[in-house]
Amino acid sequence: MTTHTESSPTTDEPVDVLGSLIQLLADEAPAAEFDALERRARATTGTERALLVRAVDHARQVAGVLAHRERRERGMQALYETARDLTSLRDVDEVLTAIVHRARRLLATDSTYIALVDEQTGDAYMRVTSGTITPAIRSVRQAPGCGIGGGVIQTGQPVATSNYLADPRIERDPAVAKAVGADGIISIAGAPMKLGHRVVGTLLAADRQERVFDQPEIAVLSSLAQHAAIVIENARLYDQVRGTTQNLRDVNDQLSARRQALELAGSAHERLLPLALTRADFDQLRTTLGEILGGVATLDIDGHGGAADGHAAVVPLRAGGHTYGRLLLDRPEPVTGAETRVLEGAAQTATLLLLMRHQASIAEQDLRRELVEDLLAAHEPDWESLQRRADRFEVLATDMLHVVVVLSARTPVPALLDAAGSVTANQGGLAGEHARQVVALLPVSDGGAGDTAREVAARLSHAIGTPVTAGGAGPAIGARAIRDLHQAAARCHTLLMSLGRDGHGAAIDELGVVGKVLWAVSPEQLHRMVARELGPLLDYDAKRSSSLLATVRSYFEQGQNPPAAARTLAIHINTLYQRLERIDQVLGGRHWREPPGAVDMQLALHVHGLMPARRLP
Structure with a gap:
């Protein structure tokens, strides 16, 4: 110009x-x-x-x-330009800052700023500023009615002053007045930011010299203030829409997750239910569950599979307040809530299979026991019907040798019977109760009844925690022959108990002449017989540490041949004759060498040899 x-x-x-x-x-x-x-x-x-x-x-x-x-x-x-900013959806502070910059440039003022209403207290607080010098003015906060900003917010009308600190119309807060003075502000004009009838803030323009703001300037300030109000409202609406949108997204995610959970549950139900209905085995259940959840499923039936640490999920197998085991899933990813519910459903299926298997096992055990009872009953069974029943359980095969073992223990018969049922079933045999005794029928391929009796006694002793006595007989082929073995096995068992060999196993043929000639004899009778025949010799040997009893035993074992007995005992023949004379003196004569005394002596020696050392009279 x-x-x-x-x-x-x-x-x-x-x-x-x-x-x-x-x-x-x-x-x-x-x-x-x-x-x-x-x-x-x-x-x-x-x-x-x-x-x-x-x-x-x-x-x-x-x-x-x-x-x-x-x-x-x-x-x-x-x-x-402000309206264009409103449509750009930029950051709120960025748009408000642009408005105060334009107001300052348009009105040629030293500074401009926007103060918003605190919805909690109603106070006006600074939001953005342009051209301010001191920090205090940027943190001004004043109540409604105080200062230019408070007056605008209270009245909803533009307010202007050419000298803020000297204008008597203005109610000034001391702290605000101090901040205004420190910033050098003299004249101020403010216009309301209104949304309908509600004032949300004020746009202020200030000069560091006295200035009278004319009506056109106030109009421009008011227009910019209205635009600033729109920015605030747009920001609120935008936040509301964004919040609503996020809520909708969250709801959609929840619905999607629920749909996926329902689909997973439906798929799992369709695949697990047939397993229960068809009584599938546990391997099928583990494989199916691994395919559904993507991992390796393990069934720990007895609950002895170690700690649950290291597994993605562990679900107990429970029914009726009792825990039967655990279902474990191993995979790298954590298990979701929906997958946990699938695991719980699979655990119910596994428990159901387990209970059905248990019930089937009980029913099968009852039928197997009935088969033993019918075989050994007082009246002969229908042999064809019995064999068909045996074939159904794949036992008592007509081409296999079997032994009969009679069992007893110092425990209730049902407990011993349950243990015997498990042991014999694992060996392809049967166990039942007859005459208040447990009877086992076992197939054999190698060894005889004695080895089988000892093996069964050892296994059952370990299973029930108390010694088991087993008397055996056999082997034989065919149900009829097996039935006939029972009496011999029962006699063997009785003799073992009478001999004090409870907790041992033996076959009737291992008892020698005792097993052939003795039947229902009590332990007291056997001890009296041994004491009558061998008592003096036992007492003499015990007092003098001699070997008269061993000499008698060798004498009979060598067919009453003194030279052969001397060789067996590794002594001189004269020593043997001296011992025989001493035995005659102890026993009161030679009757023990001559019939029928020799028979009684040999039977007593045999019984004494079968008795355990701890039970010697």
């Missing part, structure tokens, strides 16, 4: 004044230069003087109209 200095005191020509006037209009000169040109016009002479003064006045009015139009154009441009 060209600066026009006032002309010399000499009188200007009218044409010069008009030329300067046109130049001022063209240069958009300030009002002061129009005042100087008016003085020049008044200094002219002649009839043109009044015309020149009116021309300068009209030119001043035209300049004012042009300046007002320019301000309006700048304001419209600022509002347009």
Whole structure:
């Protein structure tokens, strides 16, 4: 813009004044230069003087109209840019900062700022500033009715002052007044940010000199304030929409997860239910569960599979307050809630299979026991029917050797019977109860009844935790022959108990002559017989540490042949004769060497040899 200095005191020509006037209009000169040109016009002479003064006045009015139009154009441009910002969905603080910058530039003020209403307290607090100097002004907070901002918020109308600290109309907060003074602010104008009838904040413009804000400036400030209010509302609506959208996403995710859980549960139900209905084995259950959940499933039936650590999931197998084991799943990924429910359903299926298997086992054991009872009953069974029943359980094969073992223990018969049923079933045999004794029928391929009796006694002793006595007989082929073995096995068992060999196993043929000639004899009878025949020798040997009993035993084992007995005992023949004479003296004669005394002596020796050392009389 060209600066026009006032002309010399000499009188200007009218044409010069008009030329300067046109130049001022063209240069958009300030009002002061129009005042100087008016003085020049008044200094002219002649009839043109009044015309020149009116021309300068009209030119001043035209300049004012042009300046007002320019301000309006700048304001419209600022509002347009602000409206464009509103549609850009930028950050709220970014848009509000752009508004205060435009207001400051448009109104040519030193600083501008936006204060918002605290919804909790109603106070006005600074949100964004432009052109402020001190930090205190940026943290100003004042109650409704205090200061320019508080007044605007309280009344909902624009408020302006040319001197904030001196204006008597303003109620000032001391802390705010101090911050205003520290920032050098003198004049302030504020316009409300309104949403309907509700004031949400205020847009303020401030100068560090006295200034009267005219109505057009207040209008521009109000327009920008309204745009700022729209920004705040848009931000609230945007947050609301975003929150609603997120809620919808969350609900959709939940519905999707629930749908997937239902699909997983439905698929698992369709695949697990047939396993229960068809009584599938546990391997099928583990394989199916591994395919459904993507991992390795393990069934720990007895619950002895170690700690649960290291497994993706562990679910107990429970029914009726009793735990039968655990179902374990191993895979790298953690198990979801829906998958846990599938595991729990699979655990119920496994428990059901386990219970059905247990019930089937009980029923099968009862049928197997009935088979033994019918085989050994007082009246002969229907042999064809019995064999068909045996074939159903794949026992008592007609081409296999079997032994019969009679069992007893110092425990209730049902407990021994249950243990015997398990042991014999694992060996392809049977166990049942007859005459209040447990009877086992076992197939054999190698060894005889004695080895089988000892093996069964050892296994059952370990199973029930108490010694088991087993008397055996056999082997034989065919149900009829097996039935006939029972009496011999029962006699063997009775003799073992009478001999004090409880907790041992033996076959009837291993008892020698005792097993052939003795039947229902009590332990007391056997001990009296041994004491009668061998008692004096046992007492003599015990007192003198001699070997008379061993000499008698060797004498009979060698067919009452003294030289052979001497060789067996590794002694001289004369020593043997001396011992025989000593035995005659101890026993009161030679009757023990001669019939029938020799028979009684040999039977006593045999019984004594079968008795355990701890039970010697």
